[in-house]
Amino acid sequence: MKLLEDAILQRGRVKDGDVLKVDAFLNHQMDVPLINEIGKEFYRLYKDQGVNKILTIEASGIGIACITAQHFGVPVVFAKKTQSRNIDGPVYTSKVTSFTHQREYDIIVSKSFLGPEDRVLLIDDFLARGSALLGLIELVHQSGASIVGAGICIEKGFDTGGKLVRDSGVPVESLSIIKEFRDGKVVFAD
Amino acid sequence: MKLLEDAILQRGRVKDGDVLKVDAFLNHQMDVPLINEIGKEFYRLYKDQGVNKILTIEASGIGIACITAQHFGVPVVFAKKTQSRNIDGPVYTSKVTSFTHQREYDIIVSKSFLGPEDRVLLIDDFLARGSALLGLIELVHQSGASIVGAGICIEKGFDTGGKLVRDSGVPVESLSIIKEFRDGKVVFAD
Numbered sequence: 128m129k130l131l132e133d134a135i136l137q138r139g140r141v142k143d144g145d146v147l148k149v150d151a152f153l154n155h156q157m158d159v160p161l162i163n164e165i166g167k168e169f170y171r172l173y174k175d176q177g178v179n180k181i182l183t184i185e186a187s188g189i190g191i192a193c194i195t196a197q198h199f200g201v202p203v204v205f206a207k208k209t210q211s212r213n214i215d216g217p218v219y220t221s222k223v224t225s226f227t228h229q230r231e232y233d234i235i236v237s238k239s240f241l242g243p244e245d246r247v248l249l250i251d252d253f254l255a256r257g258s259a260l261l262g263l264i265e266l267v268h269q270s271g272a273s274i275v276g277a278g279i280c281i282e283k284g285f286d287t288g289g290k291l292v293r294d295s296g297v298p299v300e301s302l303s304i305i306k307e308f309r310d311g312k313v314v315f316a317d
Numbered sequence: 318m319k320l321l322e323d324a325i326l327q328r329g330r331v332k333d334g335d336v337l338k339v340d341a342f343l344n345h346q347m348d349v350p351l352i353n354e355i356g357k358e359f360y361r362l363y364k365d366q367g368v369n370k371i372l373t374i375e376a377s378g379i380g381i382a383c384i385t386a387q388h389f390g391v392p393v394v395f396a397k398k399t400q401s402r403n404i405d406g407p408v409y410t411s412k413v414t415s416f417t418h419q420r421e422y423d424i425i426v427s428k429s430f431l432g433p434e435d436r437v438l439l440i441d442d443f444l445a446r447g448s449a450l451l452g453l454i455e456l457v458h459q460s461g462a463s464i465v466g467a468g469i470c471i472e473k474g475f476d477t478g479g480k481l482v483r484d485s486g487v488p489v490e491s492l493s494i495i496k497e498f499r500d501g502k503v504v505f506a507d
Contacts, residue, residue, distance in 0.1 A: 156430040157379075157393040159386040185376035189347075190383035190393065196349040197387075203347040203380065240346040 128302040141311050154187035162194050169278040170198035172300045176275040178248045192250040204240045209233040221265035224258045236266050243271035254279040257288025284316045318492040331501045344377035352384050359468040360388035362490045366465040368438045382440040396424040411455035414448045426456050433461035444469040447478025474506045
C-alpha cells in the first residue's frame, strides 16, 4: 500500500537492531486519516469473507481494529494482557512473548465474546516473529471460531513470523512488507 | 446520551463494590457503531473549540479516541503505561493510580507529539476517582499545550473525580452520569 509505505519512508525511523519506529503515525501518535485508508484496504481485501468480528491485542492494535471495523460494520474484541483483573468469568488464554518488551505474558479473551459462530479477522500493527498473532490464533482455536485471515500493517518479511502463520493455514495480508534494512533505510519487498 | 444509557442498562452488569462492567460493548468487546455515535456526540460538544489533537490513555480509551478523531479530522496520541521501553527520547511523565488494578504506574507521552501549539481534547471511557484524567492533564500542562476539555463516556457522579477535574478548571462533558447503584441497578443523574 503506497500511502503506508510513503509514511514509513517519510515519518518512520530505523534504530539499531532492526527496529522500525512508527510512533509518529501508527502506534503512539496515530494518523487517523491514514489509518482510515488502511481500514478501507483491509475491507477491500476481506469484504467477501463473511467477517463478523475483528480480534486484536492491546494496545496499539485497538485503534486500527476499530477504524477497520467501521468499514465492516462489525464489533471489535481486543485480547487483554493479564495484568488486568477486570475480567470475571471464563476466558480463553494463551501466551505471547514480546520482542519489544523482552518478556512473556498471558493474553485473555472472555468466552462471552468469541464462539463457534464467529468468523474472525485478526488485525495488528506489526508482524515480526509472529508471537502476538500466533497467540491470537490460539485463542480463536480455543473458541471454535473460524479465522478468515489476518490484516497486518507492517510485516518484517525477513523475520520468521509471516512464514509461521501462513504455514499454519491462516491467510495473511500485509499492507507493507519490509525486505531488509540497508544502511539505516527501509527496503520494501516487491 | 440516551443510546449509551440504554446500552448500559441493557448490556452492562453491576458487580459488588460499585463496579459497572461494560465489557460487552465498550472496553473489551467494542460496539463500533455505538462508539461512532459517541464520537459524533463529542464532536458536537467540542467542534467549535479548535481541537487539533486528541489525547487518551491505553488501552480502552484508544478505540473511542480514534473513532472520535475521525469526526474532528485530527490525530490521536495515547499515553503509554511505562512497562513499554519502546519509546526513545524525551517524554512527559505523570503518575496514575488504577482503581481497577489497585496499583500505581507511570504514564508517558513522547515530547515529539505534544507541545504549546496544541489544543487538546482528552477522551476516556470512565471517570471515577479521576486519577487517569488528572494524569493526562498533568502531561498536557508539562507540554505547554492547551486543554479544551474532556469527553467521558461514563462518569460515576457519586465519586470524587468529576468535581476534582472540573474544579481544576478543565471542562468535562460526560455522556452518561451515574448517580448511584440501587439494588444492583444503575440510576442515572438527570
